[in-house]
Amino acid sequence: MNLFTHPRTMYDEARTAKLKQAAGLDGNGDGDGSVQVHLETEMDAGKAKVFAIYGKGGIGKSTTSSNLSVAFSMLGKRVLQIGCDPKHDSTFTLTKSLIPTVIDVLEGVDFHPEELRTEDFVFEGYNGVQCVEAGGPPAGTGCGGYVVGQTVKLLKEHHLLEDTDVVIFDVLGDVVCGGFASPLQHAERAVVVAANDFDSIFAMNRIVAAIKAKSKNYDVRLGGVIANRSRETDQIDRYNEAIGLKRLAHIVDSDAVRRSRLKKCTLFEMGDHPEIVAIQQEYLQLAEQLWAGTEELSANPMKDREIFDFLGFE
Secondary structure, X not given: OOOOOOHHHHHHHHHHHHHHHHHOOOOOOOOOOOOOXXXXXXXXXXXXXXXXXXXXXXXXXXXXXXXXXXXXXXXXXXXXXXXXOOOOOOOHHHHOOOOOOHHHHHHHOOOOHHHOOHHHHOEEOHHHOEEEEOXXXXXXXXXXXXXXXXXXXXXHHOOOXXXXXXXXXXXXXXXXXXXXXXXXXXXXXXXXXXXXXXXXXXXXXXXXXXXXXXXXXXXXXXXXXXXXOOOOOHHHHHHHHHHOOOXXXXXXXXXXXXXXXXXXXXXXXXOOOHXXXXXXXXXXXXXXXXHHOXXXXXOOOOOHHHHHHHOOOO
C-alpha cells in the first residue's frame, strides 16, 4: 500500500472495482475504434417502447422526460423512467424527493444484487410512473456506462420490464464518451432536446453523431428533436432540414416550467391556466406520436467547423 494514498481514494478505487465486477465490465471496446466500456447486458423489453432522451446540459431533459412520462401515463401506459445522471434528480418532480440510487442501494448490500428487493430501488411517482435513478461512480473514478448496465440487469432480474409499456432513459448532458452513450444500446429511439441557440444545436450535432455511430451495432435510431425553452424554432428547423432531422414538438419558454421545478411537481399538477394547458397538450400529442411510432431518421451530422459556419445570421 502506498503510504501517501488518501483513505478516501482507496475507498473510491475499491468501490469502483466492485461496480465494474458487478456490471461485468471486461474492458473490451464498444464498436470499431472505441476505447469505451463494453456492456454485455442488453435490454429485452418485450413489447415496451424504449426511448433515450439526450441534449445539452441544462437544456431541460429531466423536465421534458418527467412530463413526457406523465403524458404517456395519461394515455393509460405503464411507464418506467430511468435517470442516468450522477446528480440523480431526473425523477424528483415525479416523486417529490431525491430517491436512493441503484448505486446507493447496491453499496448498502456490499454489491450483492441478489439481496435487493424491487422496492429498494424502484419508487412510484405521480400518476403511477415508476422511477429509478441509476446514480454514478464517484467523480473521476469510473464510467457511467457500467452503472446503466447494472441498472438494466436489476430491472431484468426483477422482471420489471415485463410489466412496462414505455421505458424512458433520461441521460446527462453532452455525449462525450461511450459510457454516457450506453443507454443508446438499449433504446429503440433516441430523441434530442434542444433550444433555438448555437450551443444547444452544436451539442445536438455531436449527439446525432453518437447516435449514428451506435446505430451501426445496435437497433437505436434517431426519432427527432424536441424544441425546448424557445420562443422560435427557426435555427433548429434550418439545421434539421440541412442534415435530415425532424422536429417532434415545441415546448415554449414559459415561466410555468420554472415554477413547476421549484414546486417539485410536473406541469400536469400546475392547474388549468391556458398557457399550462397548452404545454400539457403538446406533451400529450408528443406521447401519442412516439407511441404510434416515428420514422427512422438517417441524419448526417456536420463537422464541427461546418456547423460553426452554418449556424446564425449573416
